[in-house]
Amino acid sequence: MSSVPLKRFFKELPVWIVEDHHDVVCHIYRAIASRHLPLKNIKMVHLDSHPDLLIPVNMSADTVFDKDKLLSELSIENWIMPMVYAGHVSCVAWLHPYWAQQIREGEHRMTVGRDSSTTTIRVTSKDHYFLSDGLYVPERQLENSKPLRLNVVKVNPVKASHQSFTEENTERWFAKRARTLCSEPGEASCSKPLSRITDTLQPAEGSNSNQAAREEEQSSNGTGPRKNSDEDEEGSTSYVVKRIFSFLSETEPYVLDIDLDFFSCKNPFKELYTQEEYGILQELYSFRGPSPDADEEELDECVDRRIRQLEDLEAAFADLLEDDGEESVTRWASNPGMASLAQLVSSLKSRNPSPDYEMVHQAGLTCDSVELPHHISTDDEIDRLITAVQLFLKHLPKPTLVTMSRSSLDEYCPAEQVDSVQSRVLAVLESMYGSLDIKKDYENTGTETQDCQPQAS
Numbered sequence: 001m002s003s004v005p006l007k008r009f010f011k012e013l014p015v016w017i018v019e020d021h022h023d024v025v026c027h028i029y030r031a032i033a034s035r036h037l038p039l040k041n042i043k044m045v046h047l048d049s050h051p052d053l054l055i056p057v058n059m060s061a062d063t064v065f066d067k068d069k070l071l072s073e074l075s076i077e078n079w080i081m082p083m084v085y086a087g088h089v090s091c092v093a094w095l096h097p098y099w100a101q102q103i104r105e106g107e108h109r110m111t112v113g114r115d116s117s118t119t120t121i122r123v124t125s126k127d128h129y130f131l132s133d134g135l136y137v138p139e140r141q142l143e144n145s146k147p148l149r150l151n152v153v154k155v156n157p158v159k160a161s162h163q164s165f166t167e168e169n170t171e172r173w174f175a176k177r178a179r180t181l182c183s184e185p186g187e188a189s190c191s192k193p194l195s196r197i198t199d200t201l202q203p204a205e206g207s208n209s210n211q212a213a214r215e216e217e218q219s220s221n222g223t224g225p226r227k228n229s230d231e232d233e234e235g236s237t238s239y240v241v242k243r244i245f246s247f248l249s250e251t252e253p254y255v256l257d258i259d260l261d262f263f264s265c266k267n268p269f270k271e272l273y274t275q276e277e278y279g280i281l282q283e284l285y286s287f288r289g290p291s292p293d294a295d296e297e298e299l300d301e302c303v304d305r306r307i308r309q310l311e312d313l314e315a316a317f318a319d320l321l322e323d324d325g326e327e328s329v330t331r332w333a334s335n336p337g338m339a340s341l342a343q344l345v346s347s348l349k350s351r352n353p354s355p356d357y358e359m360v361h362q363a364g365l366t367c368d369s370v371e372l373p374h375h376i377s378t379d380d381e382i383d384r385l386i387t388a389v390q391l392f393l394k395h396l397p398k399p400t401l402v403t404m405s406r407s408s409l410d411e412y413c414p415a416e417q418v419d420s421v422q423s424r425v426l427a428v429l430e431s432m433y434g435s436l437d438i439k440k441d442y443e444n445t446g447t448e449t450q451d452c453q454p455q456a457s
Helices: 021-033 061-065 067-073 081-085 167-183 208-221 237-245 275-284 296-322 326-333 341-351 357-365 379-393 415-433
Strands: 013-018 042-047 089-096 106-115 121-123 142-154 254-259 401-405 436-440
Touching: 013 021, 013 415, 021 067, 021 254, 021 401, 061 067, 061 081, 061 106, 081 089, 081 106, 081 121, 081 142, 089 237, 142 237, 237 379, 275 341, 275 357, 296 326, 296 357, 326 341, 379 415, 401 415, 415 436
Parallel strands: 013 401, 013 436, 042 089, 042 254, 089 142, 254 401
Antiparallel strands: 106 121, 106 142
């Protein structure tokens, strides 16, 4: 008799809607506890203008084994990786709109583990997204390591002239994919062991089965090889479906996670500071990455340099909270790379005699090699993005659980748009999956809009 517990299904698809994105973690954990999600190797399809793949910098790795303590440590930018280290999540597809470019397009494989020297969680990816936060360590330095397969997938809004995308092409590829898979048993899947954990970026079009499907379709159409066809274009429905099916089978449970700032996104710090002040922050916090062919020694030096830079800036702004007099400002501005600090403080104080230097530092942390995305969509563009999401979701299996973040109180999703976007997305989900069990967790937070401040994302 099999000892494997039977898969459980929710009677109605649960949709947990939170305000701050990290608050979805407790709902994912509840689904694990109720055995609707597996304990290990959960797949996540994550729609967001931000990757949310950073790591609580100083949090002990063992915190992940104390749920209450973990939940108190998480923030909007760092809630996924602790679940990876805990062994729950092994595959993430970050689906991003065209204006969000924080991590390179394509497939990344990396290891997440406990840094033996600091006991914190660290990662082996050499992408600037992780390097600029000082999170990289070589694999030999990690303990209790877990593999992570990350697919970065662009989603374009459907074209204005094609509000109904060429679904016939996607349907044709979808039907032929089944035949291709039968003849391509070696297609990569997270349910199979990774042949080798690497830190390199895999080409987005590198799947043999995808190539076979394209060639078969071209042959049947009598068109021969084509370049830049709509169905293969980066960001198209066909492209997105292929990328997701490179790691998700049609029978596996998975989490569909949606941040409403995927559809319209603000950089709230741009409204807190003048263009000149924001430019100074970008200069102070700028990240100097390693050379493309950097060896381990250069990577270590890059991370050490970045950690010292961020620690010095944190100390400077903490000191200015206590004393931002001329002498204190001059002393800090004399440090290497901090000459423009005096100009920044002078500008801030001209508008507010008591600047919130802690918030200034949080804003600075978002300034590295890639600026925080800022794209307030028109209503038409929101509709075209929602249509694009509907088209690719149509070809995916029904998710086990939907989590949704409003991200409006800290203004990553424009407050004047969030309710409309939420209702339209829920309408699409209901049209596809039937009756939904909608839980508006954000209504129980009791947080007033005016009391909220942006967090680094």
